[in-house]
Amino acid sequence: MLRKEVSLPVKIYTTTHLVRPEYLNHHGTLYAGTSVDWMVEAAFNAVALEHGIPDELVCLKIEEMVYKQPVEAGDIFIISSTIARASGSSIVVHVEATTQMSRLSCVEGYITFVTWDARSRTSKPHRLCLDEAIDAREAEIRARAAKFKHK
Secondary structure: OOOOOEEEOOOOEEEEEEEEEEEEEEOOOOOOHHHHHHHHHHHHHHHHHHHHHHHHHHEEEEEEEEEOOOOEEOEEEEEEEEEEEEOOOEEEEEEEEEEEEOOOOEEEEEEEEEEOOOOOEOOOOOOEEEEEOOOOOHHHHHHHOEEEOHH
């Protein structure tokens, strides 16, 4: 099947979660495992919406997930996902979470997905490519994402 390359303008996908008491750890703050679960889901949604074929996507790895601020019960956890690199069969998504109360970045990292052929059980090229970065922050995010290469 011949695929036409699709050029992506910068898009930021946003999703939110209410931090309920059952999501807290023994310190009374958001459990890291829950936040990673939410961030992988948000990243997958961004890639699936851009790629258009969710069944072809597999999460490969999580990179540089850094926790900067604790998140308390009752806060709204806001996740922004942006495709930061698209090359070969891999797509790297930058994810960053803030909270409604503080508006500070509390978690940030990168999640790599690959496009996958279920029949041959091998990775395959996707059709995505990125437009030029629109500002210094986006250029920095893309430069960091360039380190995460999938073979």
